[in-house]
Amino acid sequence: MLDEWSTSILNHDPMKLYRAKRDASHRSVTSKYNILGFISSGTYGRVYKAQSYDEEGTIHAIKKFKPDKEGDVVAYTGISQSAVREIALNREINHENIVALKEVILEDKSIYMVFEYAEHDFLQVIHHHSQTLRAPISHAVLKSLVYQLINGLLYLHSCHILHRDLKPANILITSKGVIKIGDLGLARLVYEPLQPLFAGDKVVVTIWYRAPELLMGAKHYTRAIDCWAVGCVMAELASLRPIFKGDEAKLDSKKNVPFQRDQLLKIFDVLGTPDEKDWPGVVDMPEYQSMKRLDHFANRLSDWCHSRIRATQGYDLLRQLFIYDPERRLTAKDALQHKWFQEEPKPTWNAFQSVPQHQIPPHRRITQDEAPSMMPAPQNTSHQGHGHIAGAVPFGQSHSKPGSSNSFASQSGGAAYASGGAPPSRKKARLG
Amino acid sequence: MVDRATLAQARYDDLQYVDDPECLDFLAIYFANLITKLGKKLQFRQRVIATATVFFRRFYLKNSYCETDPFTVIAACCYLAAKAEESPIHIKVIVAESRAMFSQENYNVKNFSSDNSKIAEMEFYLVDDLEGDLIVFHPYRTLLSLCRKESGTHASSSNSEEGEADEGPGVGIEDGPRYWGTGEGQLELTSAALQTAWSIINDTYRSQLCLLHPPHLIAIASIYLTFILHPPARPDAAHTLDQDHANESSPEHPTPARQPRRSSRQANHAPSHTTSPKKPQDPIAFLADLNVSLPLVASIAQEIISLYTLWDRYKEDVSPEASKLARELTNSPMSSGASPLKRTGSRSESGLASTSGGGTPSAENRDDTVDPEGNYITPAFLSSVLQRMREAKLMDMAPRPVAVNKRLERTLAAG
Known part of the structure; x- marks a missing residue:
């Protein structure tokens, strides 16, 4: 006969044996990694800088997803769709x-x-360029950054992955000057999807980098939305400020997606109002009638580029990334073949190759974590980035939080960003 | 992909606690059926069901049935697969539907928890055991890229309750030309044949095939079996199929004539076929051009047939289509195994059967496939087998692990 122990397991906790076995063999995060400090936080959770305990002692960024809480008790509530995406896609790609x-x-x-x-x-x-150096990013660096960005994007697109959230904060650079596209939390495999893309996420891409077909309410979209975002990022690198810095109209109480009037006006102001000749599909867009009520603008991208990207070919690349018609917009593949990348200065694999050492942006600063969970004891991390100004904001909508107990807490990233004009959509931080 | 040794190793522990090793194969069918049924209830697309099944199989490569609760695992697999295939559903729905279904009399699972966090916790361990490999490729894609519906037969899309071949490759939002955008080099199949191939692929998930062979080979094996059920219209092409197969395994035996059987099959399945063969296509050349190992494809086909033989003894609310397929395939010349000697024997037999049986071969074939003892394996029986396995395992574990577990709990509480 079964004893009480067995019966209770079978009836009340059928996975007990399995769990015990698994937990016994588990190696915890803190046993594998030395948490050096806290980098940033966002809606998803927090990011830490950590060093592995193995011989190499490699430095890593550890992204900890917020556990969901029901009251005070932390409970399993299922892995979020964005975590599933990020895990699943990252397993398949390597670039x-x-x-x-x-x-x-x-x-x-x-x-x-x-x-x-x-x-x-x-x-x-x-x-760093707008606040500290007060000088534009050099042509060679600009070109290298854009080239590698497109190179990474081409890889994603050839794997049938749309990134759907390209923006400066999500595009990382290693100390060796290599560009790394990050945050696949919104990325999707678009190969034969079972659901239309629109069905899953009503709003994709941070507003300033959102392509016109999305702003016009398109239900179907393509990898061309990422190429538009590349155009926005390239323009931002060249001018040190977002090219289309519109205000986002928020979802109404019924979660309907509103017409993004201000963002479209910001785009039309530079690129002109699209007509049927530029973009035959525009008349079928859900928001076409709303668009027709806006003032009419002429295209002045050439003027815009004149003072910011002097190279004619640079202007041409941007012009083609900003083609309204998503069908005709430059693809990542064609962008990589663009003449701009073939003329001097050629793009380099170390984007900072031509930059004098003292002008290279400072290291990411890390702070003591307010949340006690990951940081066991106060550690001496003050040699990291000491004396530098800005904190870095990787991994999406994040924002540095000032450290609370740390000696250099007073000069941490928050204040610097407020003056640097952090976008309203990014402001998740509670300062102080 | 794993080999059979790994598979055997994974079941080693379970084998200690089960009387008849065959039960484990039936459990494999049983659990896959549960996933399919749960998936249907949740209105999953076929691909989500397939992904959930692959998750389940991979999980049990590392774990044993007797140490886990497969019903919790099934629910977690469905929950995770829905997210991995970008068609998420709420955890509450999964838990409620699972609970409702598993507690039905024929499954007789009484202790399925209504606690969402149990499934969510299982999902955690599942992702860990799957090592984050959440994107699964299925044979459906290969099928739809290699074959297309014969033009002109679109209207006659048959009842597709089991499969979704009619749905095509999902929502076509792909920009730019597809790899095979022109349809050039695709094999035309009647819609009935395409449906058959699709259903065969569905059925392969009842076995461990999805762990043993790459999806494209499973697809090709399914197309191959479809040729047997829906022989191509041109007699010479059909003949080459036989010839080719015969050459593969038994070159010395010329192929006996099987035209009578073929035509009766054809009448059953593909009435439209004879009227529309305007573009002659040679399925053998087609298969040969695929640059895959045909003997390997044949052996996968063989495994599919043995699955049908096994499945025929399993009784739930048996899908009529499945048992029909089972009968037809088990009676086809291929079924008798790779040995050339046995093959010849079976051929003449089936030749006889078809001549004597006239137009109704399936009625006759029945006798061959029913278990000699007439025993059908039922879900309730399998549930009780599983329950016994789990009890036995716990009995073995009970004396020592109490201490182990207490210690574990202490460390957990401390940490």
Whole structure:
């Protein structure tokens, strides 16, 4: 006969044996990695800088997804769709210009994703040039950054993956000057999807980088939306500020997607109002009637580029990335073949190759974590980035939080960003 | 992909606790059926069901049935597969539907928890055991890329309750030309034949085939079996199929004539076929051009047939299509195994059967496939087998692990 122990397991906790076995063989995050400090936080969770305890002692960025809480009790509530995407897609891809996922550790109801570490990102580089150096990014660096970005994007597209959230904060750069596209939390495999893309996520891409077909309410979209975002990023690198800095109209109480009037006006102001000749499909767009009510603008991209990207071919690349008709917009493949990349200065694999050492953007700063969960004891991390100004904001909508107990807390990233004009959509931080 | 040794190793522990090793194969069918049924209830697309089944099989490469609760695992697999295939559903729905289904009398699973967090916790361990490999490739894609519906037969899309061949490759939002955009080099099949191939692929998930062979070979094996059920219209092409097969395994035996059987099959399945063969296509050349190992394809086909033989003894609410396929395939000349000697024997037999049986071969074939003892394996029986396995395992574990578990709990509480 079965004893009480067995019966109770069978009836109340049928996975007990399995769980015990698994938990016994589990190696915890803190046993594998030394958490050096806290980098940033966002809606998804928090990012830490960590060093592995193995011989190489490699530096990593560990992204800890927030565990869901029901009241005060942390409970399993299922892995979020974005975590599933990021885990699934990262297992399939491997490319020099994409942030590599080293491992996923599932522990204590939280998901830890261990990524390769990148010292910089586009947003930080832009900020460094606009605030510290007060000088534009050099032509050689600009071209290298854009080239590698497109190279990474081409890889994603050839794997049938849409990134859907390209923006400066998501594009990282290693200390060796290699670009790494990060944050695949919104990325999707578009090969024979079972659901239309629109059905899953109503809104994709941060508003300033959102392609016109999305703003016009298109239900179907293609990899051309990523190419538009590349155009926006390239323009931002060249001018050190977002080219189409519109205000986002928020979802109404019924979660309907509103007409993004201001963002479209910002685009039309530079590129002119699209007509049927530029974009035959525009008349079929859901928001076409709303668009017709807007003022009419002429295209002045050439003027815009004149002072910012002096090279004619640079202007031509941007012009083609900003073609309204998604069918005709430059693809990543064609963009990589563009003449601009063939003329001097040629793009380099170390994007900072031509930059004097003292002008290279500062290292990402790390702070003591407010949340006690990952940081066991106060550690001496003050040699990291001491004396530098800005914190870095990797992995999407994130924002540095000032450290609370740390000596250099006073000069941490938050304040610097507020003055640098962080977009409203990124402001998730509670300062102080 | 794994080999049979790995597969055997994975079941080693279970074998200690089961009387008849064959039960494990039936459990494999049983669990896959449960996943399919649960998936249907949740209105999953076929691909989601297939992905969930692959997750389940991969999980049990590392774990044993007797140490786990397969019903919890099934629910977690479905939950995760829905997300991995970008058609998520709420965890509450999964838990409620699973609970409702598993507690039905014929499954007799009483202890399925209504606690969402149990499934969510299982999902965690599942992702870990799957090592994050959540994107699964299925034979359906190969099938639809190699074959297309014969033009002119679109209207006659048959009842597709089991499969979804009619749905085509999902929502076509792909920009740019597809790899095979022109349809050039695709094999035309009648819609009935395409449906058959699709259903055969569905059925392969009842076995471990999806772990042993790459999806494209399973697809090709299914197309191959479809040729047997829906022989191509041109007699010479059909003849080459036989010839080719005969050459493969038994070159010294010339192929006996099987035209009578063929024509009766053809009448059953593909009435439209004879009227529309305007573009002659040679299926053998087609298969040969695929640059895959045909003997390997044949052996996969063989494994599919043995699955049908086994499945025929399993009784749930048996899908009529499945048992029909089982009968037809088990009675086809291929079924008798790779040995050339046995092959010849079976051929003449089936030749006889078809001549004497006239137009109704399936009625006759029945006798061959029913278990000699007339025993059908039922879900309730399998549930009780599983329950016994689990109890036995716990009995073995009970004395020592109490201490182990206490220690574990202490460490958990401390950490």
